[in-house]
Amino acid sequence: MPQTFSGDTAWVLASTALVLLMTPGLAFFYGGMVRAKSVINMMLMSMSAIGIVTVLWVAYGYSLAFTDSGSKWIGKIAPSHLGSLVNDLANNGAKLAIPVLVFSAFQLMFAVITPALISGSIADRTKFVSWVVFVAIWVTVVYFPVAHWVFYFGNASADGKTITGAGWLAGLGVEDFAGGTAVHINAGAAALAMALLLGRRVGFRKEPMRPHSIPLVMIGAGLLWFGWFGFNAGSALSANGLAGLAFMNTQVATAAALAGWLIVERLRDGHATGLGAASGAVAGLVAITPACAFVTPTGSVFIGLIAGAICAYAVGLKYRFNFDDSLDVVGVHLVGGIVGTLSIGFFGAKAVNSVGLNGLFYGGDLTLLRLQATGAFAVLAFSFVMTLIIGKLIDLTLGLRIDRDAEVEGIDSTEHAETAYELDTRTGGGIFASASSKEA
């Protein structure tokens, strides 16, 4: 029986906390991007995901995603029973030297942030209760199964020689180190489906709807970047050279994508923007997520530059096809996730990770690129179709969208009875504070 290795355990524990921080970071990132009247709702959509998904994870989520049911589609449909696993070591394609509960907590944070990512496409107009119900259903029937496909490498026997029950895509050999498919393509495809179901905001394409606070967006991007080291390097589940490679690649690709986005903006619009820098960084983080432990740092420079430039153009798709993906979840997470997942087919380098295959630029054949395309398309199609069904059912029962007047007045005051900035006379701020009255 292998012992827990304290170094690995410490690193995964720290990574878990880092990944948790990404969700509040996302709340700031998205919260700054909406108009001042929707900030609370936007941030609350992220924060509420922590509450909902954590409870479901302990109830049954861990079991659905990370146990061996003999099926490659889903784990055991049973309660998680985490309390009975306290003394066990994690087992995911191999016996790991960290406790199950540490592994489970780490994976929980991925399950939390994935639905939160979707919220960006439905800003300013979604009934909060419908969002809460959506998150609960979506993680159950979309995220947990997809996490099983991608992240569950099967149950290794005591001697480590036989492995049973690996998830579908993991078993096929699709390379996704930290969630380009399971997290980003998954959330991005769902975001597209939800944006289509909800329809466009009042004033879409007529009013500018500029971000109300770029500094908040920057705080959010900073927290995401910081937390992402846990997301990517923590996914090594060990404090070793692979974690180091993932760490370095995460930094390199993110920096390159930031630069790539700003270059495109400067050439196309004449200005490099703060929002562009923040979005570029996130596009780079998204793209390197699946690739971070399969490519070289040099490869990461190119992956980052390509992702930054492509996503800078991809955020314009919503105007071209007239769907209101409000905060560019499709342009950044879906497109960035696809770029990153496919990039491994070109930049994959067996020299840095013997588990992987060589991509086209490193002497490999098309095998890997085909696998990557399979993984990307499978998750995209499953998530898109399932989300359309879930969203439609909620729309027919609870209704997805707040009414027009409430949307124009501002979802913060109508859904949450709060405003982000108590500056006007109605809410006791400003120079007329003492004269505030309901009729103002």
Next chain:
Amino acid sequence: MKLITAIIKPFKLDDVKAAIEHAGITGMTVSEASGYGRQRGHTEVYRGAEYRIDLVPKVRIELVVDDSQVDDLLDRIVDAARTDRIGDGKIWVTTLDDVVRVRTGEHGPGAI
């Protein structure tokens, strides 16, 4: 007694304020405003998309002056606020029935 209301470009406020002080006027009220005139707003490019901005930010200056000061003051404000580009703004003059100084209760020109 006249009320002079001037709508100007925000970045011209300092110049116009200096011109008004030069004319010996001792008070003014300044507020932020937004609106459009014949230029009908302007277009702006952000994140690769072009938007029409109808309501352009402006500054509104209000002055209460004696009839004799009006012509000179209008010339000075126009000189200071003009850039010769569209959207330079507008000034209008309104006749006032009375003016009261709150502290002393004085009425009429003496209250200006």
